[in-house]
Amino acid sequence: MVKRDYVLITAAYNEEEFIALTIESVISQIVLPTRWVIVSDASTDRTDEIVESYCFKYPFIRLLRITEDHPRNFAAQVNAIMAGYAALQDMDYSFIGNLDSDISFGPTYFRELLERFDFDPQLGLGGGCVKDYGVPTSRKIDTQSVPHATQLFRRACFEVVGGYLPLAHGATDTVAEVTARMKGWSVACFPELEVTHHRYMASAEGILSGRVRQGFADVSIGTHPAFLIAKCVRRVDEKPYLVGAFVRLGAFVYAHLRGDKPLVSEEFVKFLRAEQIAKLRQSFLP
Numbered sequence: 001m002v003k004r005d006y007v008l009i010t011a012a013y014n015e016e017e018f019i020a021l022t023i024e025s026v027i028s029q030i031v032l033p034t035r036w037v038i039v040s041d042a043s044t045d046r047t048d049e050i051v052e053s054y055c056f057k058y059p060f061i062r063l064l065r066i067t068e069d070h071p072r073n074f075a076a077q078v079n080a081i082m083a084g085y086a087a088l089q090d091m092d093y094s095f096i097g098n099l100d101s102d103i104s105f106g107p108t109y110f111r112e113l114l115e116r117f118d119f120d121p122q123l124g125l126g127g128g129c130v131k132d133y134g135v136p137t138s139r140k141i142d143t144q145s146v147p148h149a150t151q152l153f154r155r156a157c158f159e160v161v162g163g164y165l166p167l168a169h170g171a172t173d174t175v176a177e178v179t180a181r182m183k184g185w186s187v188a189c190f191p192e193l194e195v196t197h198h199r200y201m202a203s204a205e206g207i208l209s210g211r212v213r214q215g216f217a218d219v220s221i222g223t224h225p226a227f228l229i230a231k232c233v234r235r236v237d238e239k240p241y242l243v244g245a246f247v248r249l250g251a252f253v254y255a256h257l258r259g260d261k262p263l264v265s266e267e268f269v270k271f272l273r274a275e276q277i278a279k280l281r282q283s284f285l286p
Helices: 020-029 047-055 074-086 109-119 154-161 172-182 205-221 225-234 241-259 266-283
Strands: 006-013 035-041 061-066 094-096 101-105 123-133 152-154 186-197
Touching: 006 020, 006 074, 020 101, 020 123, 035 047, 035 074, 047 154, 061 074, 074 172, 074 225, 094 154, 109 123, 109 152, 109 186, 123 154, 123 172, 152 154, 154 172, 172 186, 172 266, 205 241, 225 266
Parallel strands: 006 035, 006 094, 035 061, 123 186
Antiparallel strands: 094 152, 101 186, 123 152
């Protein structure tokens, strides 16, 4: 059996509405983390106060504040996560996880997830299935893609991946999992391990703004145009119906026309597109 010691990092910005739900989920775990660094990224609401109230009761929880002013984008979130990672350098652990600050899950979640790592020594990145609160979806779960909100890495995998890449438009979770596979690790999402997301995807920035950002992110990681077209077609039934898919595709085309280039290596783009073409071919097989 592998060691079960794990650490967590959470980047939080003005999460007073939901962060207590996340904290209550973690402190109720049958297998507790060795340390959990919650990075308050210049929050201006009661986030810090709420986290501090738990720090007094649970010594494994640490609050790290970022106070300097900076642009609010996904790169800032990654920088906060990596600041939390730096604060763990004195720790001995076997697994390291990123945990969003607006999710909740049952008390056996981490025990069951760590058992999956027991069964597969090549599993480098795993996590549960994230479902938006009160928003039913018919989308097929990609069991080879772990949502950013719940990514748990074997430490050796996280180190060879190099952590998260600070991309302003997001898709850092995609880059991490694709890099893990490129380096020889397996990646798995487990639908039976359910996690509830309490904020509808992209709602913090506005749904349409979120779709524009996703289109720009697709360009920044080198997504194959054919794959994105197929993806948008499959998601025309997601709110806002039809419009959201076309906005994402339009943003992708616009970014190409203005000369945006991938912000990842050529090796990464080649590997990613090979995976995407393989998925397209598989979807058209009888």
